[in-house]
Amino acid sequence: MSLPITQSQIPPDIIDLGAGEPHQSVFPLHMIHLAAEERFSQGDSSFLQYGAEQGDGYFRLALAKFLSRGYGLPMNPESIFITAGISSALDLLCTLFTQAGDTIFVEETTYFVAPKIFADHHLNIVPIAMDENGLMIESLEENLKRSKPKFLYTIPIHHNPTGSTLTDVRRTRLNELAQEFDFLILADEVYQLLSYTDDSPKPFAAYTGGGAENIISLGSFSKIIAPGLRLGWIQAQPQRIKRLVTSGLLDSGGGMNPFTSAIVRSAVDCGDLEKHVHHLIETYRPRLQKMDLLLRQHFPSITYTTPKGGYFFWLRLPRQMNAIKLRQQAKTFKVDFRQGGIFSSTGGSQNYMRLCFAHYDEEHIEEGILRLKECLKGR
């Protein structure tokens, strides 16, 4: 009998091109081993104590330096709050900044589990339309005429599931609107450091060291080290961070994940994390290119915009195809994907599918795409 360790398990005979988590083969076990060894050899057990509410100060310093290099902009450790990952950060932000019945704006479509967190807080979701350049400002303006949101949840770069990135012009206008209508921007920047071209816009996090009161940037180690660490960070104006730090949760339990923070700090300080992120980029870029090539070759009737980072392709199927039915049929061809509908809060995107290019190596990507082609034959 085997007992569960991981959240999901892909049957060995299936190629699941929908899987959105890193493959176990890219987890840097050796890097974590060395980092833990270094930390344990210091003879200082303070990381086993209840942690400082904002997060281990040395870790925040190391993280600020790491992010400054990664983002190419100075990051302030005083604007960083350590979290147990983006999911838990979203939950805390909902607890502190919303009440049941409040309205929030969420992109249509979005990271499919975020709305479940918002539902736990009984929030009223208003969808904001998107196109290939991220959320549409006209849709935002239209909805602001009708309702006042507590926050907008957006994935501004290498979006999950659409792969889109919000343009600079839209970012500027979004910031202006957030100030004018007084709502928070929760910018989920989980894929910011996984950019495979040199033309990424600077993150919303760049504005948090100064006076941008409305911006809260969410970062995570889930995709650049491993989800099992349950470690991430919030960047926000120091005044906003103060509200997080004084919450009952932090007062009682202390800062989040001091033990893991201390180990990851060692990996950051010695430069290993930077090397690892570089390695991931060099691993994922050819996977993206491979999937792009195969899609063009084998699915001429499917349309999409090639992503420039992150994990995902968002494919628009010919109108007559229903992704739910297709997914059922795909099982018999030993291949899987995610149907577009699960990313919609309005029942839309029925003729879309999300494929992940990051999970498998090129060989498996090719085999998976060929299986998908067989499944789509004659439809």
Ligand SMILES: Cc1ncc(COP(=O)(O)O)c(C=O)c1O
């Ligand atoms: C857009 C987005 N946000 C958040 C997460 C989850 O982040 P975490 O593991 O830090 O909770 C994911 C994971 O797939 C994601 O795609």
